[in-house]
Amino acid sequence: MGKKYDFKSIEAKWQKYWEENKLFKVDENPQKPKYYCLEMFPYPSGNLHMGHVRNYAIGDVIARFKHMKGFNVLHPMGWDAFGLPAENAAIKHGIHPAKWTNDNIEKMRTQLKSMGISYDWDREIATCKPDYYKFTQWMFLKLYENNLAYKEKATVNWCPSCQTVLANEQVINGACERCETTVEKKQLEQWFFKITNYAQRLLDDLEKLPGWPEKVKIMQKNWIGRSEGCEFSMHVDGADETINVFTTRPDTVFGVTYMVLAPEHPLVEKICRGKPQEAQVKDFVNKVKYISEIDRTSAEIEKEGVFTGAHAINPMNGEKVPIWIADYVLMEYGTGAIMAVPAHDQRDFDFAKKYNLPIKIVIQGENTPLDADNLTEAYTGDGKMVNSGEFNGLTVEEGKKAIIKYMEKNRIGKGAVNYRLRDWLISRQRYWGAPIPIIYCEDCKTVPVPEEDLPVLLPEDVEFKPSGESPLKYIEKFYKTSCPICGKEARRETDTMDTFVCSSWYFDRYCSPHNDDMPFTKETTDYWMPVDQYIGGIEHAILHLMYARFFTKFLYDIDMLSCEEPFTNLLTQGMVLKDGAKMSKSKGNVVSPEEIIKTYGADTARLFILFASPPERDLEWSEQGVEGAYRFLNRVWRLVTEYAEKIKAAKVPPGFEELNQATKELHFKTHFAIKKVTSDIEERFNFNTAISAIMELFNALNSYKDQSEQDLGVVKEAINNLLLLLSPFCPHICEELWQITGNNKSIYLQPWPRYNPEALVQDEIEIAVQISGKVKERIKVPANSSDEQIRQISLQNVKIQDLTKGKKIVKIIVVPQKLVNIVVK
RNA sequence: GCGGCAGUGGCGGAAUUGGCAGACGCGCUAGAUUCAGGAUCUAGUGGGAGCAAUCUCGUGGAGGUUCAAGUCCUCUCUGCCGCACCA
Numbered sequence A: 001m002g003k004k005y006d007f008k009s010i011e012a013k014w015q016k017y018w019e020e021n022k023l024f025k026v027d028e029n030p031q032k033p034k035y036y037c038l039e040m041f042p043y044p045s046g047n048l049h050m051g052h053v054r055n056y057a058i059g060d061v062i063a064r065f066k067h068m069k070g071f072n073v074l075h076p077m078g079w080d081a082f083g084l085p086a087e088n089a090a091i092k093h094g095i096h097p098a099k100w101t102n103d104n105i106e107k108m109r110t111q112l113k114s115m116g117i118s119y120d121w122d123r124e125i126a127t128c129k130p131d132y133y134k135f136t137q138w139m140f141l142k143l144y145e146n147n148l149a150y151k152e153k154a155t156v157n158w159c160p161s162c163q164t165v166l167a168n169e170q171v172i173n174g175a176c177e178r179c180e181t182t183v184e185k186k187q188l189e190q191w192f193f194k195i196t197n198y199a200q201r202l203l204d205d206l207e208k209l210p211g212w213p214e215k216v217k218i219m220q221k222n223w224i225g226r227s228e229g230c231e232f233s234m235h236v237d238g239a240d241e242t243i244n245v246f247t248t249r250p251d252t253v254f255g256v257t258y259m260v261l262a263p264e265h266p267l268v269e270k271i272c273r274g275k276p277q278e279a280q281v282k283d284f285v286n287k288v289k290y291i292s293e294i295d296r297t298s299a300e301i302e303k304e305g306v307f308t309g310a311h312a313i314n315p316m317n318g319e320k321v322p323i324w325i326a327d328y329v330l331m332e333y334g335t336g337a338i339m340a341v342p343a344h345d346q347r348d349f350d351f352a353k354k355y356n357l358p359i360k361i362v363i364q365g366e367n368t369p370l371d372a373d374n375l376t377e378a379y380t381g382d383g384k385m386v387n388s389g390e391f392n393g394l395t396v397e398e399g400k401k402a403i404i405k406y407m408e409k410n411r412i413g414k415g416a417v418n419y420r421l422r423d424w425l426i427s428r429q430r431y432w433g434a435p436i437p438i439i440y441c442e443d444c445k446t447v448p449v450p451e452e453d454l455p456v457l458l459p460e461d462v463e464f465k466p467s468g469e470s471p472l473k474y475i476e477k478f479y480k481t482s483c484p485i486c487g488k489e490a491r492r493e494t495d496t497m498d499t500f501v502c503s504s505w506y507f508d509r510y511c512s513p514h515n516d517d518m519p520f521t522k523e524t525t526d527y528w529m530p531v532d533q534y535i536g537g538i539e540h541a542i543l544h545l546m547y548a549r550f551f552t553k554f555l556y557d558i559d560m561l562s563c564e565e566p567f568t569n570l571l572t573q574g575m576v577l578k579d580g581a582k583m584s585k586s587k588g589n590v591v592s593p594e595e596i597i598k599t600y601g602a603d604t605a606r607l608f609i610l611f612a613s614p615p616e617r618d619l620e621w622s623e624q625g626v627e628g629a630y631r632f633l634n635r636v637w638r639l640v641t642e643y644a645e646k647i648k649a650a651k652v653p654p655g656f657e658e659l660n661q662a663t664k665e666l667h668f669k670t671h672f673a674i675k676k677v678t679s680d681i682e683e684r685f686n687f688n689t690a691i692s693a694i695m696e697l698f699n700a701l702n703s704y705k706d707q708s709e710q711d712l713g714v715v716k717e718a719i720n721n722l723l724l725l726l727s728p729f730c731p732h733i734c735e736e737l738w739q740i741t742g743n744n745k746s747i748y749l750q751p752w753p754r755y756n757p758e759a760l761v762q763d764e765i766e767i768a769v770q771i772s773g774k775v776k777e778r779i780k781v782p783a784n785s786s787d788e789q790i791r792q793i794s795l796q797n798v799k800i801q802d803l804t805k806g807k808k809i810v811k812i813i814v815v816p817q818k819l820v821n822i823v824v825k
Numbered sequence B: 001g002c003g004g005c006a007g008u009g010g011c012g013g014a015a016u017u018g019g020c021a022g023a024c025g026c027g028c029u030a031g032a033u034u035c036a037g038g039a040u041c042u043a044g045u046g047g048g049a050g051c052a053a054u055c056u057c058g059u060g061g062a063g064g065u066u067c068a069a070g071u072c073c074u075c076u077c078u079g080c081c082g083c084a085c086c087a
Helices: A007-020 A050-068 A084-093 A097-113 A130-145 A195-208 A214-224 A250-255 A267-272 A278-289 A293-297 A346-355 A396-409 A522-528 A543-557 A593-600 A602-611 A623-649 A661-684 A687-704 A712-726 A731-740 A787-796 A798-804
Strands: A034-039 A072-074 A149-159 A164-166 A184-193 A227-236 A242-247 A258-261 A305-313 A320-326 A337-340 A413-418 A438-441 A445-448 A480-482 A489-492 A531-537 A567-573 A576-578 A764-771 A774-782 A809-815 A819-824
Touching: A007 A602, A007 A731, A034 A050, A034 A522, A050 A072, A050 A531, A050 A567, A050 A576, A050 A593, A050 A602, A050 A661, A084 A097, A130 A149, A130 A445, A130 A543, A164 A184, A195 A214, A195 A543, A214 A543, A214 A567, A227 A250, A227 A396, A242 A250, A242 A258, A242 A337, A250 A396, A258 A305, A267 A278, A267 A305, A278 A305, A278 A320, A305 A346, A320 A346, A337 A346, A396 A413, A543 A567, A593 A602, A593 A623, A602 A623, A602 A687, A602 A731, A623 A687, A623 A712, A623 A731, A661 A687, A661 A712, A687 A712, A712 A731, A764 A787, A764 A798, A774 A787, A774 A798, A787 A798, A787 A809, A787 A819, A798 A819
Parallel strands: A034 A072, A034 A531, A258 A320, A531 A567, A764 A819
Antiparallel strands: A149 A164, A149 A184, A227 A242, A227 A305, A227 A413, A258 A337, A305 A320, A438 A445, A438 A489, A480 A489, A764 A774, A809 A819
């Protein structure tokens, strides 16, 4: 009897071995193909959760597999270390955010290391360290230099609980992404990155990402929200004003029966001034101001509006139409003003019906009424233009082009594209972030901090207000400075940057994490970038992944990077659930990875999490499933240790011609498993089926054990391959067993096994015989049988003859190597 | 409302190109071992009928295409995710 499977000492032993021998340390090596495997770095909350375990287990299988396949694998880890929780801890418990964050990093690093992931820890980064955020500030300066960072007074999303503004992307259903507090609108002067300049490229280049899930690409596409149409101006009747409108349906411009301005539109006040409607309009504008964003944008709520008393002229036909203001027109989109065509737009239709505004049909579908009174809903389908003067008879598509052409020729308007994507608001009124490197001087105005003065250091000695207000605003020695241009006393920007700025370029930093002069060197990014495989949660589909793409494109444009897309392949892992719900403290269904690793070991935890579900799908946590994984490793341990001494001396035979049936079978199963596991990892990331193939090989070995006559060479081959195939999933136990069976070099340094096609050639194969599509018999035929021979053998089969007796055989279909279908009548 | 994904035993899931549905694991049942429990080992395990050989039904539902459908087509139900007055 051998030793029992003592995962604790085995895991500690090999983690130490890997670390001491720097097995996972990499450098650029032009002789070898590179592979950059990256998992989204965590926020150091202080506790590893199952989502992390899943994420990093997936990444580690890929990294270890690719390494054994001969790639030079970069597999780094770091910390997305700026952010609000650190500051909240400071307010609540009086711990400095830096200390809180560093303690958490220490704790989580230990937890991560106990998982045995193949990280090159020498490349570890933390975004809150001055040597990192120095370059986040550098990024800001470069964007500023290239007119892609600007400060503007705008209506912004304000979270009263977090005491800071939020980017559009961080507002979910009108509430703060972090704390779910209802977001307020505020007028503030804030810094933005001009991501909208890249809208078209961000959209177009999605095409260049075949390795991304369709779902993520669709989400980004919708978020960018490109729409094509035209912008034109309408004169205000009797005033020297024009109103620009954007429409995607210029073909319906003859059907305009009114127009609508957003209540916040700057012209509203002007055009109703002195009119009898003025008071009513003001009331309405005020009322809208106090409706929350959620209610305002809810589709359920009936549209409301008021007439301004003013009229506009339709430039195409000279018609005078009333100008309304209504809550369904948003100032943020397009020009904040629309032409209303109730006959062909459902929202306009609803509004027109409510306020008895005229409806005029200008597109005639095949079976649609011509009389607007018969219209029960807006007609938005295809058709021919009517009531549209010289444009009558054109289709919708032809009409759009013709009208735009006419407008351009007559200087009424022009073709235009609108995006839903807004510029990225990056200012945060918080302390624990990278300070925006800007100085305000009375004479020189806005002055960027010179590169050589970076980093603008966060002062450490600060006091946190219970209100959550940023202490930076009150620290004189921070904000009081001198102008870099004229030397006069000046004031520093006290806002910090959104943490998404830090995470938009960290994957570049991993390539040369210790460089002091540059965020990264081109030599290293030219070798490593782009990331070959990126793995993380779907919740970053828009935010992080779009910002990172934007940064990469910008860095490409300023010649810092040679790639335009940062992540070639993206794997979005599903959530880890318990009792059908996401694990959360409030639900009390959290399973702690630390506990699981303590009880069963990292190999078991990894095996279970990879086996339970394919990576993209949600995974239901099961204690019994974990035990099943643990049992499997124990069985592997027992079997291999039992054989260990016996197979040490055995030689894997070069040829396998002379084997008996059972041995041949084991040899076949070994090579079948190599083939299956390789393709499951490489082509499909289906780790669950790869593991089941390994289990099948184990089961074959286990039943072979009872053979009276054993070929130890074939057993050795099977065991060696079993360990090699299992090693990316459960590296510790495989290292130990690899050593016990007489190998003295780490299994990680072994080449990935290759299957021998000859071993997969079988003498006999089983063929299913169907009668009229139902399986009635299985027959064994020589593997090299022709279709005709298979056909004959099945027809001669006693059972088949019996079942077809007295029936007419209509047709026989032979599927090579698989089945025969005899169709009878 | 629009877009996407999914629905297969008691459970997690497999079936990669239209070709034997349920691999692998969990659970369960019986047996062996054990003072007992646990662990381990052996056998069985989709439903229904039958002593049995076997028959029959079966991939959310209803149709269809095909020699053959979990897989393709049409309609439909349910769940999840994203967007949501975007002009």
